[in-house]
Amino acid sequence: MYYYEIYIENNRGIYTYKSKEKYEIGQWCIVNFINRYKMGLILAITEESKIQIDISKIKKIKEAAPVLSIPDNLMQLIKWIRNYYISDYYSVIKAVYPGALKLNYSKKAIYQKDFLENEYLIGEDNSENSLDEIKKFNDYMKKRKEVTIATLKKNFSSKIVEKAINEKVISIEKKVILNSKISKGEKKKSEIAEKEIILNDEQQKAVDTIKNSENQIFLLKGITGSGKTEIYINLIKESLKQGFGSIFLVPEISLTVQMIQRLEEEFHNEVAILHSKLTDKEKREEWTFIRNGEKKIVIGARSAIFAPVQNLKYIIVDEEHENTYKQENNPRYHVKNVAIKRAFLQNDNLEEDETVKSKKIKVILGSATPSFETYYQAQQGDIELVELTKRYKNAKLPKFEVIDLNETAENFSEKLLDKISQTLKKNEQAILILNRKAFSNLLKCKDCGNIPTCPNCSISLNYYKYDNQLKCHYCGYETQFNSTCDECGSHKMRQIGAGTEKIEEELAGLFPSARIVRVDSESIKTKQNYEKVYNDFKNHKYDIMLGTQIIAKGLDFSNVTLVGIINADIILNFPDFRASEKTFQLLTQASGRAGRGEKDGEVIIQTFNGENDVIKKTIESDYEGYYKNEMIIRKMLNYPPFGRIVILVISATEENLAKEKAQTLRKEIVKNIDTVVKLTTNNFISDAFKSPIYKINGRYRYQIFFKFERENILKIKKIIKKCAGKFQKTEKKLRITIDVDPINMM
Ligand SMILES: Nc1ncnc2c1ncn2[C@@H]1O[C@H](COP(=O)(O)OP(=O)(O)OP(=O)(O)O)[C@@H](O)[C@H]1O
Numbered sequence: 001m002y003y004y005e006i007y008i009e010n011n012r013g014i015y016t017y018k019s020k021e022k023y024e025i026g027q028w029c030i031v032n033f034i035n036r037y038k039m040g041l042i043l044a045i046t047e048e049s050k051i052q053i054d055i056s057k058i059k060k061i062k063e064a065a066p067v068l069s070i071p072d073n074l075m076q077l078i079k080w081i082r083n084y085y086i087s088d089y090y091s092v093i094k095a096v097y098p099g100a101l102k103l104n105y106s107k108k109a110i111y112q113k114d115f116l117e118n119e120y121l122i123g124e125d126n127s128e129n130s131l132d133e134i135k136k137f138n139d140y141m142k143k144r145k146e147v148t149i150a151t152l153k154k155n156f157s158s159k160i161v162e163k164a165i166n167e168k169v170i171s172i173e174k175k176v177i178l179n180s181k182i183s184k185g186e187k188k189k190s191e192i193a194e195k196e197i198i199l200n201d202e203q204q205k206a207v208d209t210i211k212n213s214e215n216q217i218f219l220l221k222g223i224t225g226s227g228k229t230e231i232y233i234n235l236i237k238e239s240l241k242q243g244f245g246s247i248f249l250v251p252e253i254s255l256t257v258q259m260i261q262r263l264e265e266e267f268h269n270e271v272a273i274l275h276s277k278l279t280d281k282e283k284r285e286e287w288t289f290i291r292n293g294e295k296k297i298v299i300g301a302r303s304a305i306f307a308p309v310q311n312l313k314y315i316i317v318d319e320e321h322e323n324t325y326k327q328e329n330n331p332r333y334h335v336k337n338v339a340i341k342r343a344f345l346q347n348d349n350l351e352e353d354e355t356v357k358s359k360k361i362k363v364i365l366g367s368a369t370p371s372f373e374t375y376y377q378a379q380q381g382d383i384e385l386v387e388l389t390k391r392y393k394n395a396k397l398p399k400f401e402v403i404d405l406n407e408t409a410e411n412f413s414e415k416l417l418d419k420i421s422q423t424l425k426k427n428e429q430a431i432l433i434l435n436r437k438a439f440s441n442l443l444k445c446k447d448c449g450n451i452p453t454c455p456n457c458s459i460s461l462n463y464y465k466y467d468n469q470l471k472c473h474y475c476g477y478e479t480q481f482n483s484t485c486d487e488c489g490s491h492k493m494r495q496i497g498a499g500t501e502k503i504e505e506e507l508a509g510l511f512p513s514a515r516i517v518r519v520d521s522e523s524i525k526t527k528q529n530y531e532k533v534y535n536d537f538k539n540h541k542y543d544i545m546l547g548t549q550i551i552a553k554g555l556d557f558s559n560v561t562l563v564g565i566i567n568a569d570i571i572l573n574f575p576d577f578r579a580s581e582k583t584f585q586l587l588t589q590a591s592g593r594a595g596r597g598e599k600d601g602e603v604i605i606q607t608f609n610g611e612n613d614v615i616k617k618t619i620e621s622d623y624e625g626y627y628k629n630e631m632i633i634r635k636m637l638n639y640p641p642f643g644r645i646v647i648l649v650i651s652a653t654e655e656n657l658a659k660e661k662a663q664t665l666r667k668e669i670v671k672n673i674d675t676v677v678k679l680t681t682n683n684f685i686s687d688a689f690k691s692p693i694y695k696i697n698g699r700y701r702y703q704i705f706f707k708f709e710r711e712n713i714l715k716i717k718k719i720i721k722k723c724a725g726k727f728q729k730t731e732k733k734l735r736i737t738i739d740v741d742p743i744n745m746m
């Protein structure tokens with residue numbers, strides 16, 4: 001007899017089952033769980049001697065489930081994520097295994113014998129009709145042998161069905177039906193594009209380095225427009241010819257139209273595109289194609305990192321500095337971390353032979369503005385740095401000009417207006433960026449100072465002019481704006497902080513003949529929407545593209561010669577230790593959209609903080625210098641990449657409860673940590689304090705901030721897990737979330 005630790009679908013516990021059959025880890029099976037059939041996943045095989053519970057009470061696995069198993073390396077990854085991010089099997093398996101298999105079971109009628117026609121005639125109801133029905137029933141069941149009760153009842157009266165059961169003409173059995181019947185897609189002939197791209201010297205050198213190096217993790221740091229995409233394609237293509245697959249990760253699938261078009265044009269039907277809009281069925285289908293090796297290249301956002309690609313060779317994380325690579329709900333994993341772990345787990349499992357080198361997975365993190373944490377690892381030698389220092393075809397980086405907003409009361413300085421007119425005159429295109437959607441950021445009453453806020457969240461409501469609504473960006477709350485102050489009834493509501501909607505209106509007034517398109521998450525609700533805008537802009541159906549940070553990255557339009565940053569300060573003021581790093585990235589990426597073709601580009605940055613180091617270093621294109629300055633501060637404060645952070649958020653619908661319990665939990669954790677690590681400024685636990693966004697969706701939020709030396713973090717996480725877990729069990733009204741290596745500090 002074998003004993004198994006099993007995860008049961010939609011259940012947070014782990015259970016022991018037994019079987020005479022040998023199952024593999026990662027295989028799905030069907031088990032009886034509280035009188036229902038459920039899908040179970042084999043997590044581990046346990047020795048009899050190690051089992052704590054009464055062996056005679058352990059139930060048997062019913063049978064293997066007819067679905068594809070989760071490969072071994074992904075099972076290991078699941079366990080690692082659960083552990084590292086203090087998560088649970090339930091959440092992690094949901095993230096890894098798409099479109100959760102739903103198990104339906106239905107009652108089936110199984111043919112046993114015929115009704116005896118003669119015998120039945122003696123019964124009370126011997127009309128002609130029922131004799132016919134009996135004959136029909138006998139024929140029907142004899143032919144089918146097995147049919148669901150539901151179908152049977154559609155064809156026959158319930159009276160006769162009942163009778164059949166009573167007289168054991170049929171037997172009833174519970175049978176499992178899976179919803180995952182998947183059409184076996186027919187493999188078409190692979191049609192990889194044959195057109196050759198000639199790499200320039202720098203690109204070729206980068207490709208060779210990545211191919212030939214013994215290292216497994218690379219940072220491809222190439223300035224904007226240096227042609228990183230062609231490097232990825234080259235590597236994927238060559239390995240594909242040798243039968244290897246790749247995973248290509250993008251920050252957000254709907255915003256990377258251009259990259260996806262490029263990859264599809266190159267790899268056609270080898271490509272599976274995974275995105276959140278796929279239905280469960282489509283997800284399972286793609287998963288099957290990939291698992292069976294029918295599609296070897298996977299493109300997707302975050303969750304594509306779990307694609308069961310056969311003979312995986314490259315994992316590419318494009319724009320690796322992007323925040324969207326961190327999942328903001330359980331499991332709160334960071335793709336970069338998971339990608340690297342996946343490669344190491346798989347590479348370590350390879351059998352040592354002469355082919356081992358060629359089979360190793362390589363991870364390529366690519367960006368013009370790598371996150372400082374990644375760059376630090378490259379400096380330390382944990383990641384191999386590969387650099388591209390020139391734009392493709394030697395196009396120049398754009399020229400910068402900084403405009404001091406203190407000198408003007410307008411959203412558009414004279415200078416910026418002048419540059420826009422010139423651009424339009426030359427029949428070139430401009431991209432303008434304002435990192436704030438809506439019409440105005442908030443409204444403020446001139447008489448009493450009241451600012452309308454969301455009733456569910458402690459956040460000011462944004463004003464949208466097009467539908468005259470006040471909206472909450474956190475919970476989606478909307479209300480009609482009636483032009484008066486709720487507090488004092490005054491009609492003098494002032495709009496503060498212009499958003500893209502307002503800027504669009506102003507722009508249209510200033511340049512009446514210009515064709516303007518606005519791109520933010522409000523105006524672009526679907527992928528098709530964005531694709532159209534993208535293509536139209538590319539074909540010069542618009543002159544100006546105005547938008548949020550959405551349009552700051554990746555876009556490659558050769559006719560764009562002007563980039564204007566309407567207000568560079570918005571992110572800079574966030575209460576986040578990465579705020580200035582993010583600003584540097586945004587400004588550099590945004591300016592990188594200018595002058596990518598034959599014509600030179602120009603960038604105008606409007607700011608109240610012209611003297612700030614981040615603005616200065618941006619215009620000098622001095623990544624290195626800015627990185628060095630930031631590292632001094634990070635080191636001093638023991639922030640990542642030096643120290644490690646965990647944030648615990650405790651929330652409840654009752655304000656006092658959240659506060660009290662957060663303090664209690666904190667005390668408990670401190671008590672436990674005190675015995676293992678001495679608390680100092682570098683090994684630090686904050687008080688339980690109000691989250692910067694105090695209330696979201698009706699829940700009051702307190703948070704505890706942990707900052708520890710790297711070598712202590714394992715111990716600390718263990719304690720947090722233990723204390724929070726115990727606490728959550730008894731405190732049902734609380735919600736506790738644990739964020740390991742958080743990106744979002746609010
Ligand atoms: N070897 C090449 N042959 C032909 N065209 C190339 C080559 N390398 C790059 N290009 C072209 O140069 C432009 C810039 O390349 P790409 O978009 O890959 O830059 P990037 O490094 O990804 O920049 P960013 O970080 O700004 O997104 C593209 O139009 C691309 O098609």
Ligand SMILES: [Zn+2]
Nearest residue numbers: 454457472475
């Ligand atoms: Zn809200």
